[in-house]
Amino acid sequence: MEYTVESADRFIASHAVDGRFQPAVHITAPIGWINDPNGFCWYKGSYHLFCQYYPYKPVWGPMHWGHWTSPDLISWTWVGVALAPNQPYDRLGCFSGTALEREGRLWLVYTGVHEDGQGEVIQEQCLAVSDDGIRFEKYEGNPIVTADMLPPGSDRHDFRDPKLLDDERGLRLFAAHRGKSSGHIVVFRGSSLYDWQYEGELKDGISTMPECPDYFPLEGRDVLMTCLMDQPKDGLRFQNEHHAVVYFVGKEMDGRFAADYLRSIDLGQDFYAPQTVKAPDGRRIMIGWMQMWGEAAPNFYLKHGWQGAYTIPRELSLEGNELIQRPVRELEKRHGRVRAYEQICVNGLWVAEELRAKAYRLQLTLGDMQGREQVIRLKDDGAQAYARLCYDRTSGVLSLDRSGMYWPVLAMPGNHGANEAHDLAQVQLPAGMETLELDILVDSCSIEVFAHGGRAALTSLAYPEDTVQGFSLEGQFTAEKLRFIELS
Numbered sequence: 001m002e003y004t005v006e007s008a009d010r011f012i013a014s015h016a017v018d019g020r021f022q023p024a025v026h027i028t029a030p031i032g033w034i035n036d037p038n039g040f041c042w043y044k045g046s047y048h049l050f051c052q053y054y055p056y057k058p059v060w061g062p063m064h065w066g067h068w069t070s071p072d073l074i075s076w077t078w079v080g081v082a083l084a085p086n087q088p089y090d091r092l093g094c095f096s097g098t099a100l101e102r103e104g105r106l107w108l109v110y111t112g113v114h115e116d117g118q119g120e121v122i123q124e125q126c127l128a129v130s131d132d133g134i135r136f137e138k139y140e141g142n143p144i145v146t147a148d149m150l151p152p153g154s155d156r157h158d159f160r161d162p163k164l165l166d167d168e169r170g171l172r173l174f175a176a177h178r179g180k181s182s183g184h185i186v187v188f189r190g191s192s193l194y195d196w197q198y199e200g201e202l203k204d205g206i207s208t209m210p211e212c213p214d215y216f217p218l219e220g221r222d223v224l225m226t227c228l229m230d231q232p233k234d235g236l237r238f239q240n241e242h243h244a245v246v247y248f249v250g251k252e253m254d255g256r257f258a259a260d261y262l263r264s265i266d267l268g269q270d271f272y273a274p275q276t277v278k279a280p281d282g283r284r285i286m287i288g289w290m291q292m293w294g295e296a297a298p299n300f301y302l303k304h305g306w307q308g309a310y311t312i313p314r315e316l317s318l319e320g321n322e323l324i325q326r327p328v329r330e331l332e333k334r335h336g337r338v339r340a341y342e343q344i345c346v347n348g349l350w351v352a353e354e355l356r357a358k359a360y361r362l363q364l365t366l367g368d369m370q371g372r373e374q375v376i377r378l379k380d381d382g383a384q385a386y387a388r389l390c391y392d393r394t395s396g397v398l399s400l401d402r403s404g405m406y407w408p409v410l411a412m413p414g415n416h417g418a419n420e421a422h423d424l425a426q427v428q429l430p431a432g433m434e435t436l437e438l439d440i441l442v443d444s445c446s447i448e449v450f451a452h453g454g455r456a457a458l459t460s461l462a463y464p465e466d467t468v469q470g471f472s473l474e475g476q477f478t479a480e481k482l483r484f485i486e487l488s
């Protein structure tokens, strides 16, 4: 099949999906499959966000780029397909990449995947440009960064996901690369967007392949985020056997990134490939793919015609070495009806009456905790919880258990392995805390938990029987300043 932007847009316009589980406040494509967010940027008065996109089926396929814009990070408009895999250098896919504004134009740098003459699949970095932020033209001299520019003998197959930085250190392109013994982030220096030279390694020793690097300054430090295709061997626990989404906090010195701190960004089952943008007011905003490789979500096996959504955009900050994530403040514009309770004393089960919405936000502080576990139950109906958020004050473990899902998320082997994640996601918080602040976003098929003032996040898909949702509380504690906020 010959892929073009026009034929993809025509297909999208003439087909529909079953929208039963489509999120109310999270981004999804109109039809088909999305994975990584790409090219997150601010250009001429709007946010732009692109995606890894296969419009024709709700499965991963030859990658296109889809495109949305937004004035405020919350209401997004689908613009259409920006790139289709139709050139010799990107015939097998336009893989992930970033965007940059320069000289009033919007530039995309992405990975073109193709076969060389000998049947070897190679990945090289390509350029496309737009004057209006809508229609993109690929550069006729593509690829701009070839696999041959890597040091002799380098792997040519896993060399992808370019990130552009244009700052006081000059114009640089960072990309993920599979090294001989370990993965690393390689750096190229540009004299222009067309001319690049290999400069070295920003950081090595990162698993075997650190996909989707993002690298940015935050509060005087440098932060590197990346997605590991296998677990680091330092004893830390991550999402599942095959994937770990981590950040390093440190400082770049003489082109090398010295990092002393590695942690997971989000320990939920469904968080991958995050990208950030610097907002015009200076905030650093992150968005991630709210699904995971190696699994089939119910909207796939129920044949709803779409798969994949993105997290709520999150504001990032640092507290010491710790990354703090909170839903962007713009989400408040979507706040609908609010029910507020100053204090609820829970002793056994407390059921919230008639609190039903397709998407809602639940904010509360747990206090005066007695007994072993305090539980927030997300309900199918009055009786059964499809997901339970539990805090064990003695151990300090916060867990999100989605084993009560009506429609299960299934493990499905793929080229990234099967998702070994079980239905339990856990994060270690300090034990014995007197209070625990929680901010929970529930949409038609997802749960995002921000705990302990944003120091911990858990993002997981979770499917109730239908889209009617409420909650109840179980245990022995007081729920302070509880707010149930309708978002849909």
Ligand code: FRU
Pocket: 035, 036, 052, 063, 095, 096, 111, 160, 161, 211, 212, 272, 273
């Ligand atoms: C990460 C990833 C990227 C690649 C893209 C392909 O999820 O594997 O490394 O560019 O997906 O769709």
